[in-house]
Amino acid sequence: MAFQTSTASTSSTSHTSSRPVSVQSPAGLAPLEAEAVELFVGLAQVVGLPKSVGQIYGLLYISTVSLSLDEVAERLDISKGSASQGLKFLRQTGAVQVCEENDSRCDRYLAETGLRALASGFLKEQIEPHLENGEGRLDRLKRLAATAPAAERAHVLQRVKQLENWHRRASSLLPLLIRFLGK
Amino acid sequence: MAFQTSTASTSSTSHTSSRPVSVQSPAGLAPLEAEAVELFVGLAQVVGLPKSVGQIYGLLYISTVSLSLDEVAERLDISKGSASQGLKFLRQTGAVQVCEENDSRCDRYLAETGLRALASGFLKEQIEPHLENGEGRLDRLKRLAATAPAAERAHVLQRVKQLENWHRRASSLLPLLIRFLGK
């Protein structure tokens, strides 16, 4: 639950040297950024996502400007590998976007901040697949239930029916949820 | 994602010997039970609960009769420790109940099968705490945002306001969800 202890970065070109606390660009997070990152790390854990994903999204969420992969990795003090994977995931779920109007050669990222987009991306990627494969499971269960010893059959079939009911409700809940969160 | 590979139990008193496949009482799961257990193991993973919790609930869910801690542990081939912890959790969230009308000395368990009870127990235990401590986080963030460099202040305050909005919505969603799933 802690959050990465901030061992300050190693190599930083030291011109002008004096930097009070709240920096605006290079490696190391300003307190505000650190707090935002921490908040999203917590959120990530709740929904079962790796910490690095929460860190990355948190940083982009609070950032005033778009950031490149390298900047993200450096500021959060995580490897390029993690940053790459995290950003890939966030792109896939629609939680970040590659910034258009780009001067530099590399991609720059911006957080998508619409709750609807975030939630629906997450639900589609993380929940829907499970609901779908649940269907197969239920079918198998139903078939097995039909062959159960007579004494138990009624009970067991009732349970399977209840599961199917749950499944139906969960399926219908998804779009409702998205609507509730939408705009 | 697999589910415990079923290494059949070691010591079983072998009278009458011939047992085709679908047994009705002692250690080892009947195919129907195994399928139910597997289904709930999957569900457990989705919501971030340990596999053993899914196994235990799955077994109790499909079971026609109440089961004791020892029976649960033996049939699932898990340790008493796991069974104890898993059952404790399930009791706390209201997903299983200690069976009244009890002949034997030990406690016997029955699955609670009302979707509303299950969902609200889960949400209360697993989600609500995070929402509450989120409040503290938001406050801290707000305070930091107020001290941000002027150039960023407006942007940052806007983001914080958005987060507060999300938080409000999530809070109001919880009771709605429970209502939707209820009865």
Place this chain on the structure above:
DNA sequence: GGGATAGTTCAATTATTCTTGAACTCTGGA
């Protein structure tokens, strides 16, 4: 009390998941 059964706890082990970093691909100059 003494012995047996039921259940809990928790340190050590085991399993799972995340992160790293080096090797790799791709692309755009020079």
Place this chain on the structure above:
DNA sequence: TCCAGAGTTCAAGAATAATTGAACTATCCC
């Protein structure tokens, strides 16, 4: 063509979480 920067991949290592099993407490019955 060759180089340099941007980004990806994935095996190995580190970090986390779950499970075991043995020691313990509590209770019931003789």
